[in-house]
Amino acid sequence: MAGTRTQADEAREAVVEAALAALDLDAKARLLSGQDMWTLPALPEIGLRSLVMSDGPIGVRGVRWTADDPSVALPSPTALAATWDPGLARRAGVLLAQEARRKGVHVLLAPTVNLHRSPLGGRHFEAYSEDPYLTGTIGAGYVNGVQSGGVGTTVKHFVANDAETDRFTVNNTVSERALRELYLAPFEIIVENAHPWGIMTAYNTVNGTTMSEHHYLVNEVLRGEWGFDGYNVSDWLAARSTKGAIEGGLDVAMPGPRTVYGEPLAQAVRDGDVAEAKVDDAVRNVLRLAARVGILQGAEPVVTEHPEAVDGIALAREIARRSFVLVRNEGALPLRPNGTVALIGAAARDARVLGGGSATVFPARIVSPLDGLTAALPEGALTYAVGADPNTELAVADKGFELRAVCRDAEGNVIGTGSTPNGQIQWMGSDLPEGVTHDTLHTVELTGTFTPRESGPHTFGIKGVGAFKLTIDGTTYYDDFQRPERDDPFITFFGAPVSRAQPELTAGEPVEVSLTHVVEFPEDIPLKAVAFTLTHQEPRRDPDELIAEAVEAARNADTAVVVVATTERVESEGFDRKDLTLPGRQDDLIRAVAAANPNTVVIVNSGSPVELPWREDVAAVLLSWFPGQEGGAALADVLTGAHEPGGRLPTTWGSLTDAPVSQVVPSNGELPYREGVFIGYRAWEKEGRTPSYPFGHGLGYTDWTYESVKVEGAVEGITVTVRVRNSGERAGREVVQVYVAPTEPDTDRPARLLAGFAGVEAGPGETVEAVVELPRRAFETWDETTNSWTSVKGSYEIQAARSISDRRLAATINV
Ligand code: BGC
Numbered sequence: 001m002a003g004t005r006t007q008a009d010e011a012r013e014a015v016v017e018a019a020l021a022a023l024d025l026d027a028k029a030r031l032l033s034g035q036d037m038w039t040l041p042a043l044p045e046i047g048l049r050s051l052v053m054s055d056g057p058i059g060v061r062g063v064r065w066t067a068d069d070p071s072v073a074l075p076s077p078t079a080l081a082a083t084w085d086p087g088l089a090r091r092a093g094v095l096l097a098q099e100a101r102r103k104g105v106h107v108l109l110a111p112t113v114n115l116h117r118s119p120l121g122g123r124h125f126e127a128y129s130e131d132p133y134l135t136g137t138i139g140a141g142y143v144n145g146v147q148s149g150g151v152g153t154t155v156k157h158f159v160a161n162d163a164e165t166d167r168f169t170v171n172n173t174v175s176e177r178a179l180r181e182l183y184l185a186p187f188e189i190i191v192e193n194a195h196p197w198g199i200m201t202a203y204n205t206v207n208g209t210t211m212s213e214h215h216y217l218v219n220e221v222l223r224g225e226w227g228f229d230g231y232n233v234s235d236w237l238a239a240r241s242t243k244g245a246i247e248g249g250l251d252v253a254m255p256g257p258r259t260v261y262g263e264p265l266a267q268a269v270r271d272g273d274v275a276e277a278k279v280d281d282a283v284r285n286v287l288r289l290a291a292r293v294g295i296l297q298g299a300e301p302v303v304t305e306h307p308e309a310v311d312g313i314a315l316a317r318e319i320a321r322r323s324f325v326l327v328r329n330e331g332a333l334p335l336r337p338n339g340t341v342a343l344i345g346a347a348a349r350d351a352r353v354l355g356g357g358s359a360t361v362f363p364a365r366i367v368s369p370l371d372g373l374t375a376a377l378p379e380g381a382l383t384y385a386v387g388a389d390p391n392t393e394l395a396v397a398d399k400g401f402e403l404r405a406v407c408r409d410a411e412g413n414v415i416g417t418g419s420t421p422n423g424q425i426q427w428m429g430s431d432l433p434e435g436v437t438h439d440t441l442h443t444v445e446l447t448g449t450f451t452p453r454e455s456g457p458h459t460f461g462i463k464g465v466g467a468f469k470l471t472i473d474g475t476t477y478y479d480d481f482q483r484p485e486r487d488d489p490f491i492t493f494f495g496a497p498v499s500r501a502q503p504e505l506t507a508g509e510p511v512e513v514s515l516t517h518v519v520e521f522p523e524d525i526p527l528k529a530v531a532f533t534l535t536h537q538e539p540r541r542d543p544d545e546l547i548a549e550a551v552e553a554a555r556n557a558d559t560a561v562v563v564v565a566t567t568e569r570v571e572s573e574g575f576d577r578k579d580l581t582l583p584g585r586q587d588d589l590i591r592a593v594a595a596a597n598p599n600t601v602v603i604v605n606s607g608s609p610v611e612l613p614w615r616e617d618v619a620a621v622l623l624s625w626f627p628g629q630e631g632g633a634a635l636a637d638v639l640t641g642a643h644e645p646g647g648r649l650p651t652t653w654g655s656l657t658d659a660p661v662s663q664v665v666p667s668n669g670e671l672p673y674r675e676g677v678f679i680g681y682r683a684w685e686k687e688g689r690t691p692s693y694p695f696g697h698g699l700g701y702t703d704w705t706y707e708s709v710k711v712e713g714a715v716e717g718i719t720v721t722v723r724v725r726n727s728g729e730r731a732g733r734e735v736v737q738v739y740v741a742p743t744e745p746d747t748d749r750p751a752r753l754l755a756g757f758a759g760v761e762a763g764p765g766e767t768v769e770a771v772v773e774l775p776r777r778a779f780e781t782w783d784e785t786t787n788s789w790t791s792v793k794g795s796y797e798i799q800a801a802r803s804i805s806d807r808r809l810a811a812t813i814n815v
Pocket residue numbers: 055109156235236358490
């Protein structure tokens with residue numbers, strides 16, 4: 001299924017076999033175990049260089065996790081899916097491969113193709129959609145793009161890692177039918193259409209077996225049925241048992257140096273617990289990957305000529321504006337030329353351009369909505385007010401700080417220094433300042449000055465675990481041991497900062513700042529890491545005063561543009577959301593501004609759905625997702641009408657109480673997927689509920705008339721041709737969606753499924769055809785009695801639609 005072998009594949013296989021035969025058991029076992037956070041060991045005896053992996057998915061971080069080493073930051077995966085454009089996803093992939101090559105990375109730990117099962121899923125922003133077909137199609141475009149640049153991908157997290165609560169241990173119980181029709185489907189589509197060189201198995205358990213040991217799903221389904229021939233890497237720290245993992249088809253245990261592979265694996269073979277042939281299978285998969293990316297001597301890489309260079313800044317901006325979903329527009333957009341604009345919202349100035357967790361990268365620059373609109377509008381047309389600040393949490397120490405890191409040994413001698421542009425230290429493995437080793441390092445001091453922008457009580461805090469001493473302007477505010485807030489090995493990276501000092505400071509007057517951390521390298525953590533952050537928050541203003549100020553600004557402008565956002569505490573990794581409300585006073589702010597100015601436009605800067613209780617009271621609502629580093633420039637493009645917003649919802653947006661599936665908290669370690677195949681729009685339709693905005697919905701700046709639909713061919717190859725006319729006044733792009741609906745009511749099947757889509761462009765008055773091929777799967781279900789796909793005979797409506805609930809034309813066929 002995953003494609004036949006070419007001559008070049010055969011030649012690479014021969015090199016792989018020869019290399020494998022030249023390795024002894026210890027070397028083979030060593031190759032399967034990470035040597036540090038991101039790499040595998042080199043094996044010079046066979047001419048193998050060290051393989052480097054890096055997150056993914058919106059940028060390539062590289063092996064150093066620091067603002068010193070910036071990366072292009074694209075819009076969130078939800079945004080990429082909202083473009084409904086696999087070609088654009090492919091171009092994103094080509095750029096990411098270029099970034100990976102620039103940073104010496106061979107394999108990208110992306111894309112994330114888990115599904116939006118519950119809107120509360122913490123990493124929702126990092127996955128594409130609630131629909132497996134849309135997810136698989138966008139994912140395939142992305143993988144094809146990355147790999148066309150000679151860089152591998154690891155499609156993750158295989159499988160059913162759709163929420164974060166107790167992610168290391170939760171047992172998701174999922175019917176075989178739901179697995180096949182929903183959760184496995186995107187992986188299957190990608191294996192078939194993009195031939196990925198890697199897969200990452202998830203932390204969680206599925207039906208009683210942890211995914212890093214899942215013989216059935218990995219060896220039988222993924223490799224056996226689908227023909228996947230890439231490598232399988234564990235999620236970070238997910239591999240727990242030597243025998244279970246190797247027999248369950250896990251090739252690489254990350255991170256190292258201490259894992260269940262390496263020395264314990266060689267020993268297990270010597271003890272007769274594990275067959276050496278299993279080790280050989282895994283080594284073969286890793287060597288094949290190495291050959292493909294060009295780090296195995298004698299093997300020609302898959303890509304010998306790299307694609308043309310991509311302008312990352314331009315592409316980030318293009319994807320952002322193509323992803324913005326205009327869900328409501330009562331004539332407020334595009335903005336009137338020469339009108340005045342009151343821009344409001346903390347995120348309009350300090351934009352939230354990406355989600356938290358392992359997907360975080362450090363862009364070299366960020367264009368906020370304030371920057372973007374200032375550049376686009378005539379002088380004097382724009383005012384700015386904070387309105388409401390949802391960031392109750394302290395942020396990294398970047399604005400006004402000048403800090404460096406001083407490393408000392410146990411006697412207090414300085415042994416090295418490092419830079420830290422934002423008060424954040426994340427030194428993993430051997431990534432230490434020059435002259436510093438884990439054996440000699442005792443303390444790291446962040447030291448330097450802070451010059452306040454405003455007078456008043458400034459809050460300073462610490463993110464991290466262990467002993468800390470915080471001194472500001474000569475006063476020591478904290479000298480104690482900070483404990484983790486919950487049990488997750490990545491808590492030092494993704495946990496919340498704790499406030500530890502609140503001195504009164506004066507604007508413009510610098511003070512000395514020092515935060516010292518006593519480093520520790522606990523035995524039970526396989527990787528030596530130094531990770532902590534100095535955090536800070538400006539003096540807080542009275543929330544009512546901020547709203548009043550914004551209302552005043554709105555009253556004096558032709559249009560009020562309010563940017564509302566979630567925070568890092570709402571959308572990140574390692575935890576799920578508790579509700580879908582906008583944090584802080586943002587809902588109050590919108591209501592107050594809308595009451596003062598009927599021309600209020602709301603920009604929702606969140607990676608995943610939030611509730612919009614005021615949506616009928618405002619003139620326009622635009623969802624901007626996490627728009628990446630160029631988000632503000634793209635926003636100006638769309639608000640001014642230089643470009644139309646191109647996005648369509650990849651996921652249903654509705655309130656939490658109405659959401660048919662929301663459970664993310666396991667009980668007694670188990671999370672039953674009781675809803676079976678009914679998630680997302682499948683569930684909303686089954687329950688007969690109306691969401692705020694349906695799947696597939698999104699407005700542009702022109703109108704479309706659906707003129708005709710023609711269906712040709714039999715179930716093996718059905719082609720749907722939809723003629724649409726641009727009946728508006730400007731050029732535009734339409735996403736023509738095709739849904740397949742069984743005409744006989746059947747409560748066991750979704751009322752309709754997305755079976756295909758195509759983007760078309762046309763000038764005013766022009767007619768164009770969208771041609772969509774329907775996959776066979778649209779007419780099949782997984783039969784649990786025969787354990788196979790069966791086509792369901794009968795009559796179907798083929799519906800051409802603007803969204804799942806705005807269906808314009810239909811034709812009936814019998815299969
Ligand atoms: C995440 C993965 C990521 C890995 C390495 C894990 O915690 O679940 O998505 O690739 O860390 O950063």
